[in-house]
Amino acid sequence: MPSRYDILFRPIKIGPVTAPNRFYQVPHCNGFGWRMPKGLAAMRGMKAEGGWGVVCTEETEIHHTSDLSPFFEGHIWNDDDIPSLQMMTNAVHKHGALAGIELSYNGRDASNLYSRAVPFDLFSRGLVGGSGYEPGQSRAATKDDLKHIRKWHRNAAIRAKKAGFDIIYCYAAHNLTLAFHLMSKDNDRADEYGGSLENRTRFLRELIEDTKEAVGDTCAVAVRFAVDELLGADGMKFDGEAHDIVAMLAELPDLWDVNVSPWKNDSTTSRFEKEGNQEKYISFVKKLTTKPVVGVGRYTSPDSMVSAIERGIMDMIGAARPSIADPFLPNKIKAGRHEDIRECIGCNICVTGDTRFVPIRCTQNPTMGEEWRRNWHPEMIAPKKSEDEILIVGAGPAGLEAARALGQRGYHVVLTDAKREAGGRVALESALPNLNEWRRVIDWRLTQIQKIPNIYFYPSSPMTAKDILEAGAPHVILATGAKWRRDGMGRYLSRPVQGNAKIFAPDDFLESGGLPPVFQQQAAELQKILIYDDDHYYMGGVLAELLAQNGYEVTLVTPAPSISYWTQFTLEQDRILKRLHKLNVTLLADHFIASHTPTTATVTNVITSTESTLACDAIVMVTDRIPNDALYHELKPALVEGKLKSLRIIGDAEAPNIIAQAIFSGHLAAREFDELIDPDVTPFKVER
Numbered sequence: 001m002p003s004r005y006d007i008l009f010r011p012i013k014i015g016p017v018t019a020p021n022r023f024y025q026v027p028h029c030n031g032f033g034w035r036m037p038k039g040l041a042a043m044r045g046m047k048a049e050g051g052w053g054v055v056c057t058e059e060t061e062i063h064h065t066s067d068l069s070p071f072f073e074g075h076i077w078n079d080d081d082i083p084s085l086q087m088m089t090n091a092v093h094k095h096g097a098l099a100g101i102e103l104s105y106n107g108r109d110a111s112n113l114y115s116r117a118v119p120f121d122l123f124s125r126g127l128v129g130g131s132g133y134e135p136g137q138s139r140a141a142t143k144d145d146l147k148h149i150r151k152w153h154r155n156a157a158i159r160a161k162k163a164g165f166d167i168i169y170c171y172a173a174h175n176l177t178l179a180f181h182l183m184s185k186d187n188d189r190a191d192e193y194g195g196s197l198e199n200r201t202r203f204l205r206e207l208i209e210d211t212k213e214a215v216g217d218t219c220a221v222a223v224r225f226a227v228d229e230l231l232g233a234d235g236m237k238f239d240g241e242a243h244d245i246v247a248m249l250a251e252l253p254d255l256w257d258v259n260v261s262p263w264k265n266d267s268t269t270s271r272f273e274k275e276g277n278q279e280k281y282i283s284f285v286k287k288l289t290t291k292p293v294v295g296v297g298r299y300t301s302p303d304s305m306v307s308a309i310e311r312g313i314m315d316m317i318g319a320a321r322p323s324i325a326d327p328f329l330p331n332k333i334k335a336g337r338h339e340d341i342r343e344c345i346g347c348n349i350c351v352t353g354d355t356r357f358v359p360i361r362c363t364q365n366p367t368m369g370e371e372w373r374r375n376w377h378p379e380m381i382a383p384k385k386s387e388d389e390i391l392i393v394g395a396g397p398a399g400l401e402a403a404r405a406l407g408q409r410g411y412h413v414v415l416t417d418a419k420r421e422a423g424g425r426v427a428l429e430s431a432l433p434n435l436n437e438w439r440r441v442i443d444w445r446l447t448q449i450q451k452i453p454n455i456y457f458y459p460s461s462p463m464t465a466k467d468i469l470e471a472g473a474p475h476v477i478l479a480t481g482a483k484w485r486r487d488g489m490g491r492y493l494s495r496p497v498q499g500n501a502k503i504f505a506p507d508d509f510l511e512s513g514g515l516p517p518v519f520q521q522q523a524a525e526l527q528k529i530l531i532y533d534d535d536h537y538y539m540g541g542v543l544a545e546l547l548a549q550n551g552y553e554v555t556l557v558t559p560a561p562s563i564s565y566w567t568q569f570t571l572e573q574d575r576i577l578k579r580l581h582k583l584n585v586t587l588l589a590d591h592f593i594a595s596h597t598p599t600t601a602t603v604t605n606v607i608t609s610t611e612s613t614l615a616c617d618a619i620v621m622v623t624d625r626i627p628n629d630a631l632y633h634e635l636k637p638a639l640v641e642g643k644l645k646s647l648r649i650i651g652d653a654e655a656p657n658i659i660a661q662a663i664f665s666g667h668l669a670a671r672e673f674d675e676l677i678d679p680d681v682t683p684f685k686v687e688r
């Protein structure tokens, strides 16, 4: 029967190759890189299995002079890299998808820490790769150097063809690569590569021409181009030079993959941007070329995808994060199972695989990155091994995922929660400013749970140890969460802060769905609020935002060297700072809280030990959390006495962490259920 979504499944010609449908996994980093090719190939292959018509690599270094260490990206430096890359193309081809490779030659954004080679750039300038502040400079690329780089790019394209790639990229996006830097207005070189826009675009044009000439007979040549840097007149602009560049090169590549730059603007979190946010920048491209256009915008809704194609914004739906959260998104749309799509929540935990140099992980998809080493499949799981019943206490992310996955295995699962609503911390946190998309963590799991008849969910059912034993289930999983500390103890302070100020913790805001009622009741006395953030992720900044939006005078103090320190790894820190500055929040890094009174807090500089006194009417402690593990300790004797066959504590109740870790913990408990786990054995394969 014809459907409104058929347009997404129409094959499309890209130069000499044909993609089977319109689902295009654009290049994305993953932390595996050249170091773990088996894990990488299995992850990419899973996307193809799930229906993505094109599956690409991450940026792949073409030469040792463009070494992106300490990050682990792809390598195609020489022929020795071909077998590893072939693992990926084979895994992708097995399911009828096309494999694309993003060839990358970076300028001063290659720190070359590993190769110790000198990077080339427009002129000699400070390196911005690695930490962003690596000592050292690039050297100005001469015309001969550019000739060499063209040759290396050509050789890499030939190797890529040998490795089996169907689509070969010339990369000029994310404010990375020499080709992109040469297009900058700052390029005032006196030779034919600088000055006029035509000259500045020459290198990219040559790369495209070289690549077409070398491999264009059988491979499509794609360009990834950032049409806007969101820097106004100082940078590339979609209605400025980017327009002219696309017009100049319009028919030269076989495909345009267009986005905004740098990465933090491309992969914006849901806290700052919504689905389809790049359309306004990229929509001009299709008007200038007859070649297929790919764009991204964290599309998870099949209707938005159809609309983007029908409105002529793009021909193929590009996705990194939606394909990570749900590798089977295309197949689910095809089967009309839209409600089963595990929608990305836009948290960028996946990005932290790259930025923390470890294999990719995902909040929504606990199997992401585990395809090879644990043999986990996002849609399939081993069937039950016994008829035993399992009682899960706590329906936060950990409990929900454990229940869902055990239910999928076929076990009889009873899930209880003290609250009327499932979701635990996620239900509460998603009510904070701009975090509403996080609800998808709960929504997807509840939808699945409703479909599984052997899972019984009992809300409004607080359980004591006695209740649990009386319930009679032989296996108990505790997913009872954690509560925020109020005494200031955390990473920095190992003793409670002394004082008698009015103290709040994030739980007060979470339980109230916003400002605690006392803020209204005592409006006159509560004006100046100090937030002490020793958590360093989103909570301190979000509460500062909430309070400042409601007219409070907020000071955010942290012992870390910068505000919301860890959000740099999710690419959010700049936007958080911008928002807090705009709301006039006073920001004080490098300080811990030493003591407090009802009207002041004494803070100490962590470097100089200098003390200062700040006026405040209340303090919000955003520090460590205390695991709710009392039930576990109460039930332990029942396990020893044989009244329970197994007892497991998971998620924040075991060890407070990010939501992704709670979901993972729940999933792991489900996978390991009825298995004999030897704690002396590493539970996954290790690539060496």
Ligand code: ADP
Binding pocket: 393, 394, 395, 396, 397, 398, 399, 416, 417, 418, 419, 422, 423, 424, 425, 426, 461, 462, 463, 464, 479, 480, 481, 482, 628, 631, 650, 651, 652, 653, 659, 662
């Ligand atoms: P996690 O992130 O580990 O899933 P959460 O804090 O999000 O943890 O969720 C814990 C859930 O457990 C909450 O919804 C809470 O209401 C529930 N809970 C905690 N203790 C009990 C209990 N004794 N009986 C039933 N539910 C409980």
Ligand code: SF4
Binding pocket: 320, 321, 322, 324, 325, 343, 344, 345, 346, 347, 348, 349, 350, 351, 361, 362, 363, 364, 365
């Ligand atoms: Fe989306 Fe978050 Fe998963 Fe990344 S980690 S794919 S942003 S849900």
